[in-house]
Amino acid sequence: MSDTELLPKSKPEPVRRLEVFTGSGRRRMWTPAQKAEILAEIYDSGDTVSAVARRQGLTPQQLFGWRREAQRRASRAVNDAGAGHGATFAPVVVEEALPSLEAPVAPTEGSGPSIIEIVIGAATVRVTPGTDAATLTAVLRAVKAAT
Template sequence: MHMTVISGPERRRRWTATEREEIVLASFAPGAVVAEVARQFDVSTSLIYQWRRSAQQSEAMFVPAVATEDEGPVAAAVSGDVLSDSPAIRLELAGGTTVRIAATAPARLVMAVLRALR
Protein backbone atom coordinates (compact mmCIF):
# COMPACT_ATOMS: atom_id res chain seq x y z
CA MET A 1 0.00 0.00 0.00
CA HIS A 2 1.33 3.42 -0.99
CA MET A 3 0.54 6.51 1.11
CA THR A 4 1.39 10.13 0.36
CA VAL A 5 1.85 12.54 3.24
CA ILE A 6 1.44 16.20 2.41
CA SER A 7 3.41 18.46 4.74
CA GLY A 8 3.85 22.19 4.84
CA PRO A 9 1.42 24.99 5.43
CA GLU A 10 -2.16 24.12 6.18
CA ARG A 11 -4.63 24.02 3.31
CA ARG A 12 -6.66 26.99 4.55
CA ARG A 13 -4.61 30.17 4.65
CA ARG A 14 -5.02 32.74 7.39
CA TRP A 15 -4.82 36.44 6.61
CA THR A 16 -3.96 38.98 9.27
CA ALA A 17 -6.02 42.15 9.55
CA THR A 18 -3.05 44.12 8.19
CA GLU A 19 -2.75 41.84 5.15
CA ARG A 20 -6.49 42.07 4.49
CA GLU A 21 -6.37 45.85 4.73
CA GLU A 22 -3.43 46.03 2.31
CA ILE A 23 -5.22 43.80 -0.22
CA VAL A 24 -8.53 45.67 0.07
CA LEU A 25 -6.81 49.05 -0.31
CA ALA A 26 -4.95 47.75 -3.37
CA SER A 27 -8.26 46.59 -4.87
CA PHE A 28 -9.81 50.05 -4.35
CA ALA A 29 -6.84 51.90 -5.91
CA PRO A 30 -7.71 53.96 -9.00
CA GLY A 31 -7.54 51.73 -12.08
CA ALA A 32 -7.12 48.54 -10.04
CA VAL A 33 -8.57 45.31 -11.39
CA VAL A 34 -9.61 42.87 -8.67
CA ALA A 35 -8.45 39.85 -10.70
CA GLU A 36 -4.97 41.35 -11.03
CA VAL A 37 -4.82 42.21 -7.32
CA ALA A 38 -5.90 38.63 -6.54
CA ARG A 39 -3.07 37.23 -8.66
CA GLN A 40 -0.57 39.65 -7.11
CA PHE A 41 -1.43 38.58 -3.55
CA ASP A 42 -2.28 34.96 -4.42
CA VAL A 43 -5.82 35.18 -3.04
CA SER A 44 -9.22 34.31 -4.50
CA THR A 45 -11.13 37.15 -6.18
CA SER A 46 -14.29 36.13 -4.33
CA LEU A 47 -12.48 36.55 -1.01
CA ILE A 48 -11.38 40.06 -1.99
CA TYR A 49 -14.97 40.96 -2.87
CA GLN A 50 -16.11 39.54 0.48
CA TRP A 51 -13.52 41.63 2.36
CA ARG A 52 -14.51 44.73 0.37
CA ARG A 53 -18.21 44.29 1.23
CA SER A 54 -17.31 43.74 4.86
CA ALA A 55 -15.17 46.90 4.92
CA GLN A 56 -17.89 48.99 3.27
CA GLN A 57 -20.57 47.78 5.68
CA SER A 58 -18.43 48.44 8.72
CA GLU A 59 -19.39 51.54 10.70
CA ALA A 60 -15.77 52.06 11.71
CA MET A 61 -14.14 51.93 8.27
CA PHE A 62 -10.91 53.90 8.17
CA VAL A 63 -8.89 55.08 5.22
CA PRO A 64 -5.30 56.29 5.18
CA ALA A 65 -4.96 59.97 6.06
CA VAL A 66 -2.20 62.36 5.15
CA ALA A 67 -1.62 65.59 7.06
CA THR A 68 -0.86 68.53 4.77
CA GLU A 69 -0.49 72.25 5.14
CA ASP A 70 -3.72 74.21 4.80
CA GLU A 71 -4.14 75.58 1.28
CA GLY A 72 -6.25 78.54 2.26
CA PRO A 73 -9.66 79.33 3.70
CA VAL A 74 -12.23 76.58 4.12
CA ALA A 75 -15.56 77.13 2.42
CA ALA A 76 -18.56 76.38 4.59
CA ALA A 77 -20.90 74.07 2.68
CA VAL A 78 -24.14 75.29 4.21
CA SER A 79 -23.96 79.08 4.30
CA GLY A 80 -21.37 79.80 1.61
CA ASP A 81 -19.31 81.80 4.13
CA VAL A 82 -15.55 81.47 4.16
CA LEU A 83 -13.87 80.45 7.39
CA SER A 84 -10.40 81.94 7.57
CA ASP A 85 -7.46 79.80 8.61
CA SER A 86 -9.55 77.15 10.38
CA PRO A 87 -8.44 73.51 10.44
CA ALA A 88 -10.43 71.19 8.21
CA ILE A 89 -10.89 67.68 6.93
CA ARG A 90 -10.11 67.64 3.22
CA LEU A 91 -11.29 64.75 1.05
CA GLU A 92 -9.99 64.39 -2.49
CA LEU A 93 -12.48 62.45 -4.60
CA ALA A 94 -12.15 60.86 -8.00
CA GLY A 95 -12.46 63.37 -10.80
CA GLY A 96 -10.58 66.07 -8.93
CA THR A 97 -13.45 67.08 -6.65
CA THR A 98 -12.39 68.21 -3.17
CA VAL A 99 -14.69 68.27 -0.15
CA ARG A 100 -13.63 70.26 2.89
CA ILE A 101 -15.31 69.97 6.27
CA ALA A 102 -14.48 72.51 8.96
CA ALA A 103 -13.01 71.05 12.15
CA THR A 104 -15.73 72.88 14.06
CA ALA A 105 -18.51 71.06 12.19
CA PRO A 106 -20.81 68.99 14.42
CA ALA A 107 -20.01 65.26 14.47
CA ARG A 108 -23.48 64.40 13.15
CA LEU A 109 -22.92 66.61 10.10
CA VAL A 110 -19.50 65.08 9.43
CA MET A 111 -20.94 61.55 9.66
CA ALA A 112 -23.82 62.47 7.34
CA VAL A 113 -21.41 63.87 4.74
CA LEU A 114 -19.10 60.85 4.94
CA ARG A 115 -22.03 58.42 4.63
CA ALA A 116 -23.35 60.33 1.62
CA LEU A 117 -19.94 60.07 -0.07
CA ARG A 118 -19.71 56.30 0.37
Protein backbone atom coordinates (compact mmCIF):
# COMPACT_ATOMS: atom_id res chain seq x y z
CA MET A 1 0.00 0.00 0.00
CA SER A 2 1.43 3.37 -0.92
CA ASP A 3 1.43 6.51 1.25
CA THR A 4 -1.01 8.28 -1.06
CA GLU A 5 -3.64 5.62 -0.52
CA LEU A 6 -3.65 6.42 3.20
CA LEU A 7 -4.45 10.11 2.68
CA PRO A 8 -8.09 11.19 3.04
CA LYS A 9 -9.91 11.41 -0.29
CA SER A 10 -12.22 14.17 -1.35
CA LYS A 11 -14.84 11.88 -2.89
CA PRO A 12 -15.67 8.52 -1.32
CA GLU A 13 -15.33 5.63 -3.75
CA PRO A 14 -18.15 3.15 -4.16
CA VAL A 15 -17.74 -0.20 -2.48
CA ARG A 16 -16.25 -2.63 -4.96
CA ARG A 17 -16.62 -5.84 -3.01
CA LEU A 18 -18.63 -6.74 0.04
CA GLU A 19 -18.46 -10.03 1.93
CA VAL A 20 -21.17 -11.04 4.36
CA PHE A 21 -20.28 -13.68 6.93
CA THR A 22 -23.21 -15.58 8.35
CA GLY A 23 -23.33 -18.12 11.10
CA SER A 24 -21.72 -18.18 14.48
CA GLY A 25 -18.14 -17.94 13.18
CA ARG A 26 -17.00 -21.06 14.99
CA ARG A 27 -14.41 -23.43 13.69
CA ARG A 28 -15.70 -26.16 11.46
CA MET A 29 -15.40 -29.67 12.81
CA TRP A 30 -14.42 -32.44 10.41
CA THR A 31 -15.09 -36.07 11.14
CA PRO A 32 -12.25 -38.54 10.52
CA ALA A 33 -14.26 -39.93 7.58
CA GLN A 34 -14.55 -36.47 5.99
CA LYS A 35 -10.83 -35.86 6.48
CA ALA A 36 -9.99 -39.23 4.92
CA GLU A 37 -12.26 -38.48 1.95
CA ILE A 38 -10.60 -35.11 1.34
CA LEU A 39 -7.11 -36.61 1.71
CA ALA A 40 -8.05 -39.39 -0.72
CA GLU A 41 -9.07 -36.70 -3.21
CA ILE A 42 -5.48 -35.41 -3.22
CA TYR A 43 -4.14 -38.82 -4.23
CA ASP A 44 -7.00 -39.82 -6.56
CA SER A 45 -7.24 -36.58 -8.53
CA GLY A 46 -3.49 -35.99 -8.78
CA ASP A 47 -4.12 -32.31 -8.04
CA THR A 48 -1.90 -30.29 -5.76
CA VAL A 49 -2.75 -29.89 -2.10
CA SER A 50 -3.46 -26.21 -2.73
CA ALA A 51 -5.99 -26.97 -5.48
CA VAL A 52 -7.87 -29.47 -3.31
CA ALA A 53 -7.78 -27.07 -0.36
CA ARG A 54 -9.23 -24.29 -2.50
CA ARG A 55 -12.08 -26.57 -3.70
CA GLN A 56 -12.89 -27.64 -0.15
CA GLY A 57 -12.63 -24.16 1.39
CA LEU A 58 -9.58 -25.07 3.49
CA THR A 59 -6.05 -23.84 3.80
CA PRO A 60 -3.21 -25.97 2.45
CA GLN A 61 -1.71 -25.99 5.95
CA GLN A 62 -4.77 -27.82 7.25
CA LEU A 63 -4.44 -30.53 4.63
CA PHE A 64 -0.71 -30.90 5.22
CA GLY A 65 -1.43 -31.26 8.94
CA TRP A 66 -4.16 -33.82 8.33
CA ARG A 67 -1.89 -35.79 5.99
CA ARG A 68 0.99 -35.72 8.50
CA GLU A 69 -1.35 -36.92 11.29
CA ALA A 70 -2.72 -39.72 9.07
CA GLN A 71 0.82 -40.86 8.30
CA ARG A 72 1.71 -40.85 12.01
CA ARG A 73 -1.37 -42.91 12.86
CA ALA A 74 -0.62 -45.37 10.06
CA SER A 75 2.97 -45.84 11.20
CA ARG A 76 1.83 -46.27 14.82
CA ALA A 77 -0.73 -48.87 13.72
CA VAL A 78 1.92 -50.78 11.79
CA ASN A 79 4.31 -50.65 14.75
CA ASP A 80 1.61 -51.71 17.21
CA ALA A 81 0.43 -54.56 14.99
CA GLY A 82 3.98 -55.74 14.42
CA ALA A 83 5.04 -55.56 18.06
CA GLY A 84 5.03 -59.33 18.40
CA HIS A 85 5.75 -60.07 14.76
CA GLY A 86 8.25 -59.13 12.13
CA ALA A 87 11.70 -57.68 12.50
CA THR A 88 12.79 -55.83 15.59
CA PHE A 89 16.10 -54.30 16.56
CA ALA A 90 18.30 -55.21 19.49
CA PRO A 91 21.56 -53.66 20.66
CA VAL A 92 24.62 -55.55 19.44
CA VAL A 93 28.10 -55.54 20.96
CA VAL A 94 30.91 -56.71 18.73
CA GLU A 95 33.78 -58.28 20.64
CA GLU A 96 36.72 -60.42 19.74
CA ALA A 97 36.01 -64.07 20.35
CA LEU A 98 37.74 -65.40 23.44
CA PRO A 99 38.85 -69.02 23.46
CA SER A 100 36.36 -71.06 25.41
CA LEU A 101 37.09 -74.42 26.98
CA GLU A 102 33.41 -75.22 27.46
CA ALA A 103 32.22 -75.27 23.85
CA PRO A 104 34.59 -75.95 20.97
CA VAL A 105 34.12 -73.62 18.04
CA ALA A 106 34.95 -74.85 14.57
CA PRO A 107 37.23 -72.49 12.69
CA THR A 108 35.56 -70.60 9.88
CA GLU A 109 37.01 -70.25 6.42
CA GLY A 110 38.02 -66.74 5.37
CA SER A 111 36.17 -66.94 2.06
CA GLY A 112 33.03 -68.66 3.41
CA PRO A 113 29.69 -67.05 4.31
CA SER A 114 29.43 -64.89 7.41
CA ILE A 115 27.93 -66.46 10.49
CA ILE A 116 26.24 -64.52 13.28
CA GLU A 117 26.60 -65.95 16.75
CA ILE A 118 24.01 -65.06 19.38
CA VAL A 119 24.91 -65.91 22.97
CA ILE A 120 22.05 -66.21 25.45
CA GLY A 121 23.28 -67.33 28.82
CA ALA A 122 25.26 -70.53 28.27
CA ALA A 123 23.69 -71.19 24.84
CA THR A 124 25.18 -70.06 21.54
CA VAL A 125 23.01 -69.86 18.42
CA ARG A 126 24.82 -69.65 15.07
CA VAL A 127 22.84 -68.05 12.26
CA THR A 128 23.92 -68.61 8.68
CA PRO A 129 22.84 -66.45 5.74
CA GLY A 130 19.48 -67.51 4.35
CA THR A 131 17.94 -68.54 7.68
CA ASP A 132 14.30 -67.51 7.63
CA ALA A 133 13.11 -65.10 10.31
CA ALA A 134 10.24 -67.28 11.60
CA THR A 135 12.54 -70.21 12.37
CA LEU A 136 15.14 -67.98 14.00
CA THR A 137 12.48 -66.29 16.12
CA ALA A 138 11.14 -69.67 17.31
CA VAL A 139 14.64 -70.89 18.16
CA LEU A 140 15.57 -67.73 20.07
CA ARG A 141 12.33 -67.79 22.05
CA ALA A 142 12.91 -71.44 22.97
CA VAL A 143 16.51 -70.78 24.03
CA LYS A 144 15.48 -67.74 26.06
CA ALA A 145 12.68 -69.71 27.78
CA ALA A 146 15.11 -72.53 28.62
CA THR A 147 17.75 -70.28 30.18
